[in-house]
Amino acid sequence: MSRWGITIPLPGVPLAQHRRIVEELADLGYTDIWTSEKAGTDAFTPLALASQWAEQLRLGTAVASVYTRGPALLAMNAATLAGLAPGRFVLGIGASSQVIVQRWNAGEYATPLRRVRDTLLFLRSALGGEKVTETYETFSVSGFRLEYAVDPPPPIALAALRPEMLRLAAKEADGVITNWLAPGDVRQIREVVGQSVELVARVFVCPTADGALARRLGRRLIAEYLTVPAYAAFQNWLGRGEVLKPMHDAWNRGDRCEALEMIPDEVVDDLIVHGAPEACRDRIQSYVDNGLSTPIIALVPTGDDPVGHVRSLGPPGIATAVRCEVSPEARRHPSMAR
Structure with missing residues (x-):
């Protein structure tokens, strides 16, 4: 084990x-x-x-x-x-x-x-x-x-x-x-x-069995961490660069709410166990x-x-x-x- x-x-x-x-x-x-x-x-x-x-x-x-x-x-x-x-x-x-x-x-x-x-x-x-x-x-x-x-x-x-x-x-x-x-x-x-x-x-x-809650919390974590340059580069190396690009674009414009919305469900489900x-x-x-x-x-x-x-x-x-x-x-x- x-x-x-x-x-x-x-x-x-x-x-x-x-x-x-x-x-x-x-x-x-x-x-x-x-x-x-x-x-x-x-x-x-x-x-x-x-x-x-x-x-x-x-x-x-x-x-x-x-x-x-x-x-x-x-x-x-x-x-x-x-x-x-x-x-x-x-x-x-x-x-x-x-x-x-x-x-x-x-x-x-x-x-x-x-x-x-x-x-x-x-x-x-x-x-x-x-x-x-x-x-x-x-x-x-x-x-x-x-x-x-x-x-x-x-x-x-x-x-x-x-x-x-x-x-x-x-x-x-x-x-x-x-x-x-x-x-x-x-x-x-x-x-x-x-x-x-x-x-x-x-x-x-x-x-939690509440998938909407889990994804909402997961998006906050993802936006907080994966906009840090080292983590962004890591995700790009793992192959998520394109799917996360809309989040980064919104974040760089200063639109935090849109950045959260731009994170696809499948990315949350990949990176957050729920x-x-x-x-x-x-x-x-x-x-x-x-x-x-x-x-x-x-x-x-x-x-x-x-x-x-x-x-x-x-x-x-x-x-x-x-x-x-x-x-x-x-x-x-x-x-x-x-």
Whole structure:
């Protein structure tokens, strides 16, 4: 069986209230917890908490930007998590986007491929216990060494969309992280990265039988993300350039409402998993069937209970069985069993 991940924090659930569901995840069939980093929580704090709530689960960042932290601080963040969860932490790094790096964090978003490569080289040395004095192409480090040994050093995965970054990830990293693809697109990614590397992808899931609602929410996400140049180029490489051109044209004119209307239903249905829980699980499994190693579910807020959605979206064959069992809470407190 492949791995099966969930993104935390869950939408609408304060981080401090996650312990209960995190403690259930392994029983529900989940193997992984992954975080993202945009404008909510940072990538590391939720994993620090989860490391103490669920000792069976693998933890990963998808992703921590190589621009918004200095190289040494990124190494320290990774070392902290690796110490809290020895052998269970994956450091996922990536270039992020110009909006996040430059507009929101006052950084310079330049030469992302080289910056990601240089950061990977530095982290390999630093997390391996070396004292690093090195001039890389995009930055220099002089005399840095972690105060505490990292044993074992965490694997490092790279976020990648297009062929050049995908090839770098497959060649130099321990895994590849990607995003915004349909099940059939996995094969195109595999043609570049090969079959042996772990391929991780965040999959947006909107668990509702209300197709109109799912498509409305999906269009908002698609317009928000796929108008970012890196994602636009990725979709063009995957073959959606022409069908998404009307959206881009309207967006560039400043007409956000028309941009949403220009997104075809078939694109939403390709890129957003939606439907009843059983249909969603089967759709996620189809990514695995096409070659994905680790799907990471990212819940799209529907106004319903996200914790209930997590309980219903575990791997096919496991989630159904678990729902028929007494919950871990009920086993600890028999009066809660119903």
